[in-house]
Amino acid sequence: MARKKEYREEEVIEKAMNLFWRNGYETTSMQMLEKEMGINKFSIYSSFGSKNGVFLESIKCYKQKLNKLINKLKASEKGVLGIKEYFYDFIEFARETEFGKGCLVTNTANEIGPDADEKIKGALTNFTNEVKQVFINILKEDTSKDDKIVEEQADFFLISMFGLSSATRVFSKTQLENYIENIFLNK
Template identity: 30%
Template sequence: MSRNKEFDETKVLDKAMQLFWEQGYEKTSMSDLVEHMGIHRRSLYDTFGDKHTLFLKAMDRYESKVNASLTRGVKRSKTATEAPLQFIVGILICGETDSPSGCLMVNSAVELAVGDADVNKKSTEAFTTEEQLLKEIIFWGQRDGEFSSDYDAGELAEYLHNVGVGLRSMARTSIPREKLHRIANISMQLLEK
């Protein structure tokens, strides 16, 4: 007879996600995960598989949470002018409150994408999704006359996404948040009419 799980899978996956986000893949041991997640080693393996599989699931969980947050932010926006600022400042300097600094997707891409095809694929897909959302917002603003049409919406989305990835990387350092916000704000000036 199989035993019922004595833990909430989503909650313990969130704990693993937080630990990977904070420490990175290589610095996080199975012992760290067992302790931080608060479950037995056997339960971890039975539920999530090995460390790499758990890491990929943590990346999926992170991406799902970010996408839900971005979608809510865009839907709440009455104008395109509101939406990009929520997008750019909201996730590129993620980790400002009680979350680890930087962004799990960017951190993972920098740490592992060169040698890990699965991480490369997940990172690239996440970046493509974010860039597409930016393109849609920019096009919305250009169509409604809120944003300059001096640049192609797709090319501008590529540029702003690149700025976002750079800022998310810089957020892992001791660079002051004010500087990161200043860079984001200057980059957003490309949208002005």
């Protein structure tokens, strides 16, 4: 007879997400996951398949947490100023977390190399493409911009977001706010 799970997947994945966020993907071992999640390796492998499987579920959990900010941005009718507000909101999101600063996706992208697992690279790419698409949709509201300019500006904002994500780990709130103000000087 199969054993009944004695844990809720959402809870253990949130614990794993925080561990990855705090320590990074590469540094996080199965032993660390086992201890942090409070379940044994057999249960981890049975439910998630591997460390990669746990990480992919952790990315989904992270996206759910960030969706509040993304949904606010999508609902904004302020155009580029809505994107600017998103940047400010992101500072608060990145700095309010107990487990390190920055963005789990950006931290992981900075950590993994070209030989990383394709599913992990795919999850990171999908995440960034989703954010970029939100930027594109907002930028297209300005009908004076052609598609090429919209694409270039969306890339600029996405790359700026990556920089901001990393910067939240080391710079003061004032420095981060100055960075944001300069990004949006001529937009």
